[in-house]
Amino acid sequence: MTMTESLVDFFRMGGYAFYVWWSYVVVTVVLALNFVLPMLRHRRVRRDLAQELRFADRCDEP
Amino acid sequence: MWAFLHRFASPPHFYRRAGAIAPWLGWICLGLMAAGLYGGLVVAPPDYQQGESYRIIFVHVPSAWMSMFVYVVMAGASAIALIWRIKLAEVIAIESAPVGASFTFLALVTGSLWGKPMWGTYWVWDARLTSELILLFLYFGVMGLYAAIEDRRTAGRAAGLFAIVGVVNIPIIHYSVEWWHTLHQGPTVTKLSAPSIHVSMLVPLLLMAVSFKLFYVTVLLHRARCGVLERGRNAGWVRSLLARTEPE
Amino acid sequence: MNAFIAIVRRDLLLAMRHRAEAANPLLFFVIVVALVPLGLNPRRETLELIAPGVFWIGALLATLLSLERMFRSDFDDGSLELMLISPQPLPLIVLAKILAHWLVTGLPLVLAAPPIALLLGLPTSSLAVLLTTLVLGTPTLSAVGAIGVALTVGLRRGGMLLSLLVLPLYIPVLIFAASAVSAADGLPVTGQLYLLGALAVLSFTLAPLAAAAALRISVS
Amino acid sequence: MPQTELHRDRNPLLEAVDLSCSRGHRTLFENLALQVSGGEVVQILGANGSGKTTLLRVLCGLQPPAAGSLRWRGRDMSPGAPEVYAEVQFIGHAGGVKLDLTPRENLDVAIALGGRPTGTTVATALARLGIGKFGRRPVRTLSAGQRQRVALARLLTCASLLWVLDEPFTALDADGVSIVDAMLYEHIRAGGAAIITSHHPVALGRVTPRPVSIDAGA
Numbered sequence: 001m002t003m004t005e006s007l008v009d010f011f012r013m014g015g016y017a018f019y020v021w022w023s024y025v026v027v028t029v030v031l032a033l034n035f036v037l038p039m040l041r042h043r044r045v046r047r048d049l050a051q052e053l054r055f056a057d058r059c060d061e062p
Numbered sequence: 063m064w065a066f067l068h069r070f071a072s073p074p075h076f077y078r079r080a081g082a083i084a085p086w087l088g089w090i091c092l093g094l095m096a097a098g099l100y101g102g103l104v105v106a107p108p109d110y111q112q113g114e115s116y117r118i119i120f121v122h123v124p125s126a127w128m129s130m131f132v133y134v135v136m137a138g139a140s141a142i143a144l145i146w147r148i149k150l151a152e153v154i155a156i157e158s159a160p161v162g163a164s165f166t167f168l169a170l171v172t173g174s175l176w177g178k179p180m181w182g183t184y185w186v187w188d189a190r191l192t193s194e195l196i197l198l199f200l201y202f203g204v205m206g207l208y209a210a211i212e213d214r215r216t217a218g219r220a221a222g223l224f225a226i227v228g229v230v231n232i233p234i235i236h237y238s239v240e241w242w243h244t245l246h247q248g249p250t251v252t253k254l255s256a257p258s259i260h261v262s263m264l265v266p267l268l269l270m271a272v273s274f275k276l277f278y279v280t281v282l283l284h285r286a287r288c289g290v291l292e293r294g295r296n297a298g299w300v301r302s303l304l305a306r307t308e309p310e
Numbered sequence: 311m312n313a314f315i316a317i318v319r320r321d322l323l324l325a326m327r328h329r330a331e332a333a334n335p336l337l338f339f340v341i342v343v344a345l346v347p348l349g350l351n352p353r354r355e356t357l358e359l360i361a362p363g364v365f366w367i368g369a370l371l372a373t374l375l376s377l378e379r380m381f382r383s384d385f386d387d388g389s390l391e392l393m394l395i396s397p398q399p400l401p402l403i404v405l406a407k408i409l410a411h412w413l414v415t416g417l418p419l420v421l422a423a424p425p426i427a428l429l430l431g432l433p434t435s436s437l438a439v440l441l442t443t444l445v446l447g448t449p450t451l452s453a454v455g456a457i458g459v460a461l462t463v464g465l466r467r468g469g470m471l472l473s474l475l476v477l478p479l480y481i482p483v484l485i486f487a488a489s490a491v492s493a494a495d496g497l498p499v500t501g502q503l504y505l506l507g508a509l510a511v512l513s514f515t516l517a518p519l520a521a522a523a524a525l526r527i528s529v530s
Numbered sequence: 531m532p533q534t535e536l537h538r539d540r541n542p543l544l545e546a547v548d549l550s551c552s553r554g555h556r557t558l559f560e561n562l563a564l565q566v567s568g569g570e571v572v573q574i575l576g577a578n579g580s581g582k583t584t585l586l587r588v589l590c591g592l593q594p595p596a597a598g599s600l601r602w603r604g605r606d607m608s609p610g611a612p613e614v615y616a617e618v619q620f621i622g623h624a625g626g627v628k629l630d631l632t633p634r635e636n637l638d639v640a641i642a643l644g645g646r647p648t649g650t651t652v653a654t655a656l657a658r659l660g661i662g663k664f665g666r667r668p669v670r671t672l673s674a675g676q677r678q679r680v681a682l683a684r685l686l687t688c689a690s691l692l693w694v695l696d697e698p699f700t701a702l703d704a705d706g707v708s709i710v711d712a713m714l715y716e717h718i719r720a721g722g723a724a725i726i727t728s729h730h731p732v733a734l735g736r737v738t739p740r741p742v743s744i745d746a747g748a
Contacts, residue, residue: 010104014114016179023172027121030164031277035088038284045291050304052295144523147594199478206471207461213554215596219527220461224475227457227520231479234509238482245489295555316642320631327630327668388624389639395590396643397616403643530593 071150073290074299080283087283091276094269101266109263115179120266122172124274125165126190129197130232132162132278136204137229140222149293150286152218155225156208157285161278163201169194189243193236200228214293313398314406321410324383331379336418339372343426354431361430362491365440369419369448370480374473376415377455380407381463381525390463394529401518404460404525408452408518416448436494439503443487446506453510453517454479460524483509542567542604543692543723544589549598551584558584559744561598566692571714571724571737576744582727583623583696585744589725590620590694616645619690621698625681629670633661633680636669637687644688655686659709674701682710685717693717693724699732711735 013020070076102120109116136158143152173191174184185191204221211217294300325332346364347357384390393403423444427437458476462468483506490502548561558581566572576582587593589600591607591614600607602614627636637652656662659679661672669677678701685693693714699707714724715736726739 013117014108016113016115019115019175019179020117023118023121023175026171026175027125027168030168034161034164034281035277035284038281038288042284042288042291045288046304049291049295049300053301053304196478196481199474203471203475203478206474210462210465210468210471216464216527216530220524223520223524223527224457224461227479230516231482234482234512235478238485238505242485242489296557313642313645316639320628320635320639323635324628324630383628386624387628388622388626389628391592391620391622391624392626392640392643394592395615395618395620397612397645398643399612530587 071148073150073294073297074303076150077287077290077299077303080287084280084283084287087276087280091273091280094273094276098266098269098273101269102263106263106266107260112180115176118172118176119263120270122169122176123267124271125169125172126194127271128274128278129162129166129169129194131275132158132165133197133200133225133232134229136162137225140225143222144219144226150290152222153286153289153293154282155222156218157289158278158282159201159204159208159221159225161281161285163198163205165274165278166194166198166201170198187243187246189240192239192243196235196239197232200232204228313396314402317393317403317406318410318413321407322413325410325414332414333418335372335376335415336422338375339368339419340422340426340429342368342371343429346430357431358433359492361427361432362436362440362488362494364430365423365427365432365491366443366447366484366488369444370451370477370484372419373415373448373451373455374476374480376411377452377459377472377476378469380411380452380456380459382459385463385529390525390529394526400522400525404456404518404521405514408449408456408514408521411456412449412452416444416452419448420444432491433495436491439494439499440491442503443490443506446503446510447483447487450483450506450510450513451480453513454483456521457517457524460521460528462528463525464528543602544607544725545601545604546589547599547601549585549588549595549600551581551588551593552596553581553584557596562744564589564742566723566725568691568721568723569718571718571726571739573739573741574725574727574744575741576727578729580744582744586620586622586694586696586725586727590618591615592620617691618694619644619685619688619692620694620696621681621684622696625678626684627669627677627680629677630668632666632668633672633683634665636680637683640684641687644684644690646689648687648689650686652683652687655683656680658686658713659683660705675703675706678702679706679709682713685713691722693722693726695724695726697727697729699728707732708735711737 011017011021070079098120103117106117108114136155139151139155139158142148143155170191173194177186177188177191178184204225207224208217208221211220291300343364346360350356350360381390384393394400396403420441423440424437427434427440432440455476458472458479461475462472465471486502486505486509490499490506493499493502542565544564544566546562546564548563550560550562551558562585564572574582574585584593588595591600591611602611602617607614626640627633628639631639633656634652637655641647641652650658653662653665656665659682661676661679661683664672664676669680672680678698682695682698698710702710711734714734717724718737
């Protein structure tokens with residue numbers, strides 16, 4: 001079995017390629033989202049808070 | 063021990079410690095996941111009954127385990143938050159809900175994708191899948207309640223209480239769904255449980271399970287850092303932290 | 311103890327003052343049950359198959375519809391704060407509210423069950439079991455629902471969220487009650503009835519505690 | 531404002547130690563210290579939205595403070611402590627009066643909830659507040675001032691040491707204010723205490739409340 005043949009066979013997954021690979025794609029996408037979204041949120045929160053802080057300093061709220 | 067916990071629970075300490083630990087956990091989780099996937103997709107032999115389609119268990123079963131594990135952690139953290147009024151526990155409980163809901167959703171999707179080759183339909187009212195679906199509703203209940211109440215503190219405590227009520231109800235619901243399922247058992251429904259586990263299949267499964275747990279902890283640490291920052295917006299440590307990083 | 315009786319008496323008095331409103335859950339239940347044969351086909355054998363499920367889903371929705379009233383008016387006019395401030399144990403007061411809610415909503419469902427069962431073509435042999443499940447099940451619905459209401463009492467539009475919170479918790483009652491009624495003529499139903507009884511006892515002891523804690527959180 | 535502390539022999543009835551409260555992310559007030567002893571009326575002064583009502587709700591244990599602690603008769607007051615609630619009466623904006631019930635029915639329920647009746651019958655309490663003849667009509671048919679009097683009648687029928695009244699005078703006419711003034715006077719002479727909030731200082735005949743400003747924290 002040459003390299004490419006075994007690769008093709010690997011991706012065919014014995015005919016169940018659709019189900020196996022789709023479930024792995026969904027898992028990867030959802031896990032990636034779960035990892036990336038908090039990062040973006042963290043950056044946004046820090047920016048908003050810093051900006052809020054700066055705004056507070058400027059008009060020296062009591 | 064208690065002193066350490068108390069120190070760790072103080073938001074500024076947590077913010078710094080979590081920031082330090084999270085990257086390491088992330089890399090270890092990635093390594094384990096790669097090993098698990100390699101073991102599961104390449105090394106493990108095909109199942110004599112289901113052929114290659116059984117390889118979905120390497121994501122389905124860990125997701126199902128995690129969906130339950132995260133709910134229990136959420137309920138535990140909520141109990142700690144309500145009884146000892148520890149703000150960090152409340153943040154951990156609330157930030158765990160979306161991650162738990164994602165794992166439940168994954169368990170449902172991979173379960174139905176695995177069901178198609180095995181039973182011919184994407185959705186079968188199998189006892190475990192039905193329990194997962196109800197668990198997803200319970201997660202949405204917690205998240206919905208937290209989002210509906212304006213005041214963050216009240217919202218956190220109300221959602222936490224519902225998480226505790228939920229965790230008490232989960233075994234009852236699970237038992238009644240199992241009982242209901244055996245009552246209306248379809249004639250040829252094979253058990254969704256993993257086939258007799260051979261060691262070459264068990265090792266990747268456990269690797270994936272551990273990597274999912276680490277993934278949860280890493281994401282939770284990131285989300286909790288965010289939550290702690292938002293909760294303590296007018297606390298002193300947040301001001302000094304932000305002033306330091308964005309000098310005027 | 312007289313605080314318990316005072317609250318139940320007060321709520322029944324209030325319900326009597328709004329007699330029309332008190333009948334709404336029952337009317338809703340009849341309409342839902344009447345819709346089903348119109349939606350499906352009124353032939354006897356199909357109706358018989360689905361009657362228990364429809365009956366109990368109707369009871370579930372009727373209870374859910376009327377749950378909001380349990381604490382809403384008290385929250386608006388400040389008497390909820392009066393209850394929280396009172397030295398009487400709050401779970402006891404919540405239990406009184408649950409009993410009052412059941413008397414206004416659950417009991418009429420139980421009393422109206424026989425004629426409505428005929429509407430759905432339920433065999434009279436299974437009527438006795440139907441009534442038993444209703445007597446055991448509807449109080450549990452009120453008790454568990456009290457937790458959801460207590461959590462959402464502070465929200466102006468808490469209705470939809472209330473159903474999302476409470477319906478998953480109603481599933482065990484629905485499963486055991488509906489299966490008991492459908493297995494009524496011939497098969498043993500003691501198992502389901504015992505479980506319904508257990509659920510009732512469990513919810514009467516735990517739900518007031520959870521609902522009391524939820525009230526303290528929602529009011530704060 | 532230096533705390534002119536009348537040194538009672540026993541501990542103050544209610545003591546708040548560096549209390550702070552927030553609504554959402556806005557801090558309403560911070561490290562507020564307050565002492566209320568028997569025989570005095572404390573009037574909380576503050577602009578709209580400065581957290582007067584929130585402070586009252588925290589003092590009665592309806593709401594946990596963001597920080598700080600409360601002491602009742604020198605002992606730490608755990609939230610929801612029944613021994614405290616038996617001694618405290620709270621009348622908020624909404625008054626806690628059911629509109630569909632009659633004043634008598636409302637008071638009967640209040641007595642059952644309050645737990646310690648004072649022996650004053652419902653009729654005398656209503657008569658004292660000038661709404662004796664409306665006892666059997668649904669509260670819905672009464673005016674706002676009369677509804678406020680029904681709520682205030684609760685103070686006469688249920689025994690309590692500390693009265694916490696949120697803006698008791700807003701809906702009352704001059705006659706009503708003088709009745710409440712007399713009630714307050716009798717209450718503090720009997721060793722009780724009261725905390726009231728009011729937008730504008732009220733000319734009370736016999737009672738001179740001790741003003742406490744919520745911003746300065748006294």
